[in-house]
Amino acid sequence: MNPTLRAAITGTGMSVPKEVLGNDHFAGYLDTSDEWITTRSGIKQRHRAGEGETTVTMATDASRKALADAGIEPEDLDLILFATVTPDTYVPSAACWLQGELGAKNAGAMDINAACAGLIYGMTQAAMYLHSGMYKHILIVGAETLSRITDMQDRSTCVLFGDGASAVVMSHSDDPERGVIYQNLGADGTCADYIWQPAGGSRLPHTEATLAEKLDKLRMKGREVYKFAVVKFNRLVQQALKDTGLKTEDIDLIVPHQSNLRIIESVQEKMKLPIEKFVVNIDRYGNTSAASVGMALDEARRDGRVKSGDTVMMIAFGAGLTWAVIIVRI
Numbered sequence: 001m002n003p004t005l006r007a008a009i010t011g012t013g014m015s016v017p018k019e020v021l022g023n024d025h026f027a028g029y030l031d032t033s034d035e036w037i038t039t040r041s042g043i044k045q046r047h048r049a050g051e052g053e054t055t056v057t058m059a060t061d062a063s064r065k066a067l068a069d070a071g072i073e074p075e076d077l078d079l080i081l082f083a084t085v086t087p088d089t090y091v092p093s094a095a096c097w098l099q100g101e102l103g104a105k106n107a108g109a110m111d112i113n114a115a116c117a118g119l120i121y122g123m124t125q126a127a128m129y130l131h132s133g134m135y136k137h138i139l140i141v142g143a144e145t146l147s148r149i150t151d152m153q154d155r156s157t158c159v160l161f162g163d164g165a166s167a168v169v170m171s172h173s174d175d176p177e178r179g180v181i182y183q184n185l186g187a188d189g190t191c192a193d194y195i196w197q198p199a200g201g202s203r204l205p206h207t208e209a210t211l212a213e214k215l216d217k218l219r220m221k222g223r224e225v226y227k228f229a230v231v232k233f234n235r236l237v238q239q240a241l242k243d244t245g246l247k248t249e250d251i252d253l254i255v256p257h258q259s260n261l262r263i264i265e266s267v268q269e270k271m272k273l274p275i276e277k278f279v280v281n282i283d284r285y286g287n288t289s290a291a292s293v294g295m296a297l298d299e300a301r302r303d304g305r306v307k308s309g310d311t312v313m314m315i316a317f318g319a320g321l322t323w324a325v326i327i328v329r330i
């Protein structure tokens with residue numbers, strides 16, 4: 001990386017739909033309970049999109065907040081990277097809808113499909129454009145309406161997911177003390193069927209039969225994903241510390257993907273760090289996939305847990321399987 005060209009986080013924002021569903025909502029019609037959901041996942045409630053609320057409407061709201069936070073106008077944006085597995089339409093991209101809504105007429109726009117790791121995938125790409133000097137301001141969005149591809153009769157998935165959006169503005173900075181200092185992306189496509197949506201693509205377009213069999217809804221091998229996440233999370237943290245020469249105590253805050261509180265706690269115990277070093281908001285939002293890391297980062301910035309000069313590690317895993325780590329000096 002060019003040490004004189006830094007990719008800094010200059011603004012964040014988030015947005016969630018109005019409707020809040022507590023665990024008792026699911027206990028009311030499924031064989032589940034608040035106790036099971038809380039102890040197995042740490043989730044107490046999640047937001048669900050209603051009529052008129054979509055991935056792009058939430059993303060627009062989150063983006064406007066992030067732009068205001070960064071002190072720039074939509075016309076200042078050079079690029080929009082939109083991470084989602086639930087775009088409003090497949091053609092055109094969610095990024096193009098958002099670009100039009102914002103009036104970001106000078107920005108290129110494209111989607112990224114890396115599930116829960118998508119926002120960090122986007123941030124690493126943004127960092128490359130900013131390091132190269134090609135662009136000055138990039139908007140990275142993670143937004144999902146997972147409720148629209150979840151089988152609400154499947155207790156093993158429907159209690160876990162929530163809807164929401166997050167947005168991050170990354171800008172060129174001349175400050176050598178600020179910006180992205182490490183990034184690591186990965187994937188294992190041999191585990192593609194751990195979390196997937198069987199129908200709706202070119203392999204199996206929607207038919208009455210696929211809809212009747214709910215093949216348009218997410219299928220997940222929860223236990224396998226859980227084991228993968230615990231092992232990979234810990235290995236990636238160790239790898240990042242080794243590659244950067246940073247020590248555990250040099251990391252001021254870890255912003256993990258909010259998929260399961262037990263996954264976060266298992267890494268926290270291995271790292272022998274207090275839970276306060278991890279941003280946790282899964283209790284209020286559930287797993288919002290690509291939105292999750294950005295929502296946690298935005299809350300941590302707004303409540304003062306992220307301060308100028310802090311070293312923040314963000315880490316996520318998702319369908320694909322995919323994973324991503326980024327370390328940023330704020």
Ligand code: ACO
Pocket residue numbers: 031032033036037040041115116155156157159195222223224225226229259260287289317318319
């Ligand atoms: N309420 C009550 N019982 C349930 C529920 C529920 N909501 N869901 C599952 N069960 C039952 C199962 O049927 C099973 O019963 P059985 O033993 O009679 O077969 C039992 O609980 C245990 O099921 P497990 O799947 O072994 O439970 P586990 O402790 O692993 O917790 C969970 C399940 C929470 C899904 C966990 O595996 C997990 O968090 N996995 C990771 C999921 C994840 O991170 N996904 C991220 C990617 S999502 C994306 O990218 C879009």
